[in-house]
Amino acid sequence: MSDYILTKDYFIAVIEDLVVLVEEKKDYFIELDSAIGDGDHGMNLSIGFREVNKNLETWKSEDINTIFKNAGTALLDKVGGAAGPLYGGFFMKFGLPVKGKEEVDFDEFILMMESGVAIIEKRGKAVVGDKTMVDTLRPALDALKAAYTEEGLAPKEAMKKAVEVGEAGSDSTIPIIAKKGRAMRLGERAIGHRDPGSASSAAILEVFYKQMP
Amino acid sequence: MKRFINDPYDVVEEMLEGYVLAHKDYVELLTEGEAQGRVVLSKAAKKKDKVGVIIGGGSGHEPLFLGYVGPGFVDAAVIGNINTSPSPDPCYAAAKAVDTGKGCVYLYGNYAGDVMNFDMGAEKADEEDGIRVETVLTTDDVISSENIEDRRGIAGMFFVFKATSAKADMGGDLDEVVAAAQKCNGAMRTMGVAMSSPTLPSKGGPIFEMEEGDMEIGMGLHGEPGVRRGKIEPADKVVDQIMEPILADLPYVEGDEVYVMVNSLGATPLQDLHICFRRVAQILEAKGITIYKSIVGCMASSMDMAGMSITLVKLDDELKELLDYPCDAPYFTQL
DSSP: OOEEEEEEHHHHHHHHHHHHHHHHHHHHHHHHHHHHHHSSSHHHHHHHHHHHHHHHHHHTSSSSHHHHHHHHHHHHHHHTTTHHHHHHHHHHHHTGGGTOEEEEHHHHHHHHHHHHHHHHHHHHHHHHHSSSTTHHHHHHHHHHHHIIIIIIOHHHHHHHHHHHHHHHHHTTTTTTTOSSSSGGGGGGEEEEEOOOOHHHHHHHHHHHHOOOO | OOOSSSGGGGHHHHHHHHHHTTTTEEEEEOOOGGTTTEEEETTTTTTTSEEEEEEEEHHHETTTGGBBBSSSSSEEEEEEOOOOOOOOHHHHHHHHOOOOOEEEEEEEOHHHHHHHHHHHHHHHHHHHHHEEEEEEEEBBGGOOOGGGGOOOTTTTTHHHHHHHHHHHHOOHHHHHHHHHHHHHHHEEEEEEEEESSOOTTTTTTESSSSTEEEEEEEEEOOOOOOSSEEEEHHHHHHHHHHHHHHHHTTTOTOOEEEEEEEEOBBSSHHHHHHHHHHHHHHHHHHHEEEEEEEEESSSSSOOOEEEEEEEEOOOOOOHHHHHHHHEOOOOOOOO
């Protein structure tokens, strides 16, 4: 048990920031996806998070898990494509380890991240090196755990490390071919382009970091 | 942007609203519950005790998928955002809407997003309603991978929809219907060429840049890069470059009989398609391959992309019977 506490208000603020982030970065994600996919990533995330934003007010009285479950369901329903099941799955599973809770400690936060990232890996059947969002999320999560539990960094410092490692993970998608998703069929022509999912994942992690007390 | 749209966020909903109004004799839009306004249902669905046939995928490929919903053809189409798979609940709702107790089959192109969402829809149909849903992925794009199971599905999926629907309407059980779908998918090959990017409404411009005067051989239905970009050449030379890999892949050989589709990706006129078809016919004749029937038109588009694709289906008596079976949908009727 740590005495570092993340409240429900923190998680609500994260969701509100994600809504803003997705609108701000929509065109950037569209550009990335146009290069090696079909250009839909930015627009679809925007459609999904607009739906989240529309309903967030009515969810605020629920516990953390229910709020994320609702947000995840909205993304799953509205986004479609691969991003819908992946990010929808992430948020639907994110609160599961802390069912019924109104605040969590940092150990629980790490469990939540693990629960969310695990469903992305399972559903996407992807591992690090496939040029997907897993290239950002898995190393970031491993770094978060190591920094907090092994190196003894303070929670926010550990999360900062995770964001940096996640960003490096996204960078690592640039020089490689894709083994999953629509870019898979491009072969060597995917080389030189950042994976859009890895970029949105890195941006999402940063929002979790920035809102931390 | 040279498109007639209102708010880019309303493109899919407004198109569906217009579609079901225009073709109200054929279809209705399911809006309640899980369908979320994304299931185009045939008015003939469940009128007959048969296996349900459900197709779907992203929008932006019209008349794929909704154009093929009607009696003798598919029972329902599930529609996603532009170039994006539909979400799981509408896939589930479609199964619930068409199942008569004989099970359903999902048919769609082999794309990661579609597979995830349709699989989740199928699981839900099984868990909550005990509906058996089988899936057949279409994989006709010869250039998209060496391995057939990794290939993406493009315009040729029309034939799989047609053959599978016929088998279901003839009273085939789920296994027989699935076998018909697999057989048709295995007998067809497609390859495309594009000369411009489609316009993405959310972007207000092209998905990707293409120099005026360039073409890309092998480009996919969403503008996925193909094998080679170069200057636009005369129609005959372009068709030659597409036919060669198609013929070599199955391979199609002397004595074969084929169904041919020359398909516009949206902006290419019928005039050009027929010039291309003429060359296809010349090549096939020289190879001793007989054309049984042909479709020349826009059957699977990429919005306003300029370009075309060619599909060959190698026929036997069974596939002929299935493809000739009567059907009546807004964008394809077989007497």
